[in-house]
Amino acid sequence: MQPDTSPSLTTSGLNLIAQALTIYDRDLRLAVCNAPFQQMFDLPDELVTPGATFRETVYHLAKRGEYGPISDLDAFVQERIDQALAFEPHYMERTRANGGTISVEGSPLPQGGWVTVYTDISHTKAQEALLRARASELSDQVLSHTEAQSRTNRQLAATIAALEEAKRQLTQTQARTRLTTEMMPAHIAHVDQSGYYLFSNRRLNAVIPGRPSEIVGKHISDALGEFAYGRILPNLTQAFQGKASVFEFTDQASARRIRVAFTPDESGGVYILSMDITEETQARVALQQSQRRAIAAQMISGLAHDFSNLLTIILGLQSKLTRMGGLPDDAMPLIDGTLSAAHRGGTLLNNIAGMTAERTLRPAATDIGALLDDIATLAKPTLPDGLTLTVTPTHIDGRYMFDPGMLQDSLLNLILNARDACGLQGQITLAARVMHPTWIEFSVTDTGPGFSDDALERGCDPFFTTKGSEGSGLGLPMVYDMTKLAGGDLKLGNTDQGAIVCLRLPMRPAPNASGALVLLVEDEPDLRQYYRDMLMGLGHSVIEAASVDEGIALTADLPDIGFVLSDVSLGEGTRTGIDLARQVGGVLPVVLMTSLPAVDPLHIAATQAATVLQKPFGASDLAPLLNSAGPA
Structure with a gap:
């Protein structure tokens, strides 16, 4: 059963209060009053009806003599109106025309207007007078002190009520502020000059998984952990010195990209705003790679056209030489070598065109395990008998959005590079694993000699090769290009046994709507x-x-x-x-x-x-x- 919160129930409750109560809105119109208010001032019904104006009520009371003799009635009423418009909390005691005494206590409301409580203190005043009359032996100083103490107590009670109302409003404001900040997809915090949290919206673990959410009172190094704290420390030190900054770093444990903003405060502390921008970074990387490819295509297209014409002329002239008679015996090997070089140049042009041509990602729901098995089926016939390819079980359930053609081409390219590095003997391992809920990482490891320092630094640069005249230097750059187009990343490294190439792509589960x-x-x-x-x-x-x-x-x-x-x-x-x-x-x-x-x-x-x-x-x-x- 729902509680009765109707206006009639509220009015009935207010009528049980012995004191008179009124609430006027910001437009000086009556919003609420109780029955004792009408009874105390003997008011007509129209002045205790919601909507009655403050001006009408004051005018009625003043004309009736409630405030004593008044020389200029209109000026008196206007003065009361001006005081109401500039309303401030107050407490006062007033002697009425009928000889009684009332206390008047007023407090403003957060949404405008004010509430006023009128208390009949005539009995209290009478007791004070009786005490004075019956205790003539008491000094005037003691009596004055008693009266002053009584008045002070009433004023103190009014002040306490005002403070309680202010506390309630402040508590509501703090609750609204916390609720608002906790709904934001970012971590908002404030640390003092020593690095201890004064405030947090409890969203740290949403930005950096695995970190605590209740961190107020903790030191920032304890809340963030050793790695993240080490990455932000230089900027935090500058912030403590009064220099604001915005920067990004990748959290090692979660592999998420984090953007952090430090803003110094006036007392030596720092306000902190941090958010997870992993998806934004993936999209930005893909866009940057598309722009680079477009620029490369514009630069290369003209050169490739002219180079292709030159190769055509060279092939034509060499073919004409072969048909000429009377050439020395050692001329034919030279002609064949020239033709072979020209054909290799044509192949190189085709590879360049493949790198710079417009390529559109076509993501499709992909079963990772099935894809790796298909790649193994395609790659194994190209390997010598002494070189084996092992596919590590993935344990990755479900399907994910990848361009299966591009991914297959990339992994096959890496396997063939590993084959060339190993020679006739060795082991190649193809694996995939989930890196938190952010990435799926594909790795190809081999037992070859590993990457040289030069290859680790320049392996993804176009035309860099360690295969001499047999390499075009476009294999790894093409894999790098396709990975970046998908918003991922490519890393080269060495292990204790050989080389490793890690291809990391955004983890995007495929939607399921079959039969829907x-x-x-x-x-x-x-x-x-x-x-x-x-x-x-x-x-x-x-x-x-x-x-x-x-x-x-x-x-x-x-x-x-x-x-x-x-x-x-x-x-x-x-x-x-x-x-x-x-x-x-x-x-x-x-x-x-x-x-x-x-x-x-x-x-x-x-x-x-x-x-x-x-x-x-x-x-x-x-x-x-x-x-x-x-x-x-």
């Missing part, structure tokens, strides 16, 4: 029909929308929707499929379709908001996204 109700958002009727038929052919039910607003409304009305497929560009409105993905992406899996090039700002923004499917596509491209983990 799919919301299709497309503004072109013909395309909507085409995609609807495709979805139904894959065994899904479909509900359609032509705009972002319509799609959002459907997700609110239909809880059975299991997947959203939306175009990025939707009609002439300002809202796009990106807005839809940002609003419902936290609840439903979303795939955005687009024909925009990868360098278009909308395409880049779409990749940051959801999985992107490049148009045109067929059912074979869409099916892995919708059927990633069996029936829903």
Whole structure:
């Protein structure tokens, strides 16, 4: 049963109070009063009805003589109005026209207006007078002191009430502030000049997993741990000296990218704002790599065209020489060598074109174990009898969003490099592991001689090779390029047995919507029909929308929707499929379709908001996204 909080119940409670009480709002209109207020001042009903003005009430009381003789009634009323508009907490005692005495205690309200309590203290005053009359033997000084003490006690009680109200308001403000900061996706904190936490919104463990959330009173080194504290210490030292800073670091334990802002305060302490920017960094890395490739393509395309023409001329002249008679016997080996070099130059041009040509990621739901087994099947026939390839069991359940073609090419390239390093004997190991809920790391290790210092430093630079004339120097750079396009990273290193290459990619679980109700958002009727038929052919039910607003409304009305497929560009409105993905992406899996090039700002923004499917596509491209983990 719900408690009765009706206004009538509140009024009944106020009427039981012996003191008179009024609440006027910021516009000087009566909001609440109790029955003793009307009885104490003998007021008509219209002046105790909510909405009655303060001016009318004062005018009525003054005209009736409540405040004694008044020479200018209008000026007196206006003076009271001005005092009310500039209201301050107060306590006073006033003798009424009827000879009685009342105390008046007023306090402002946080939302405007004020509350006033009127207490009839006539009996107390009478007792004080009787005491004076019956105790003539007491000195006037003692009596005055008694009166003063009584008045002081009443004023002290009023002050305590005001302080209690101020404390309550401060407590409410602190609670609202803490609630607001705890809802923010960042850690907000304040440390004193010694590095001890004075405040924290208890979000540290959300930014750096494994760290405590209750850290007020702890030293920052204890809260962050040795590694993270060591990374932030130089900037923290500068902040203690009064210099603000913003910087980033990668937490070793969680592999997350953290952005930190230090702002000094006036007392030598520091305000701290830190947030997890791992996904932002992955998207930024992918964008930077796309921009680098676009610049490289512009620089190389003209040179490649001219170089290709030169190779064509060289091949033509050498072919003409072979058809000429009367050449010395040692001329043919020279001609064959020139032709071989020219053909190698053509192959090199094709590799360069492959590196700089526009490449679009096509993420699909990928089974990691199956992918590694397929790679082993392709790679093992290329290895000599004395060299073995072992695939370490992954124990990675479910499917994840990768471009399987690019990933397969990258890992095969690394295996073949390891083969060339090992020679005829040795061991190559292919493995994959989850690094927290942030990355999936693929590693290829071998028992070869390992990377030289020069190779560790320059191994991913284009055209750097340790294979002499047999290497193009484009293998590792191509793997590096594909990894960066996916928002990942590539690291070279050595172990006790040989070399290791770690390819780290963002861990993005594939959405599961097999057999589910799919919301299709497309503004072109013909395309909507085409995609609807495709979805139904894959065994899904479909509900359609032509705009972002319509799609959002459907997700609110239909809880059975299991997947959203939306175009990025939707009609002439300002809202796009990106807005839809940002609003419902936290609840439903979303795939955005687009024909925009990868360098278009909308395409880049779409990749940051959801999985992107490049148009045109067929059912074979869409099916892995919708059927990633069996029936829903």
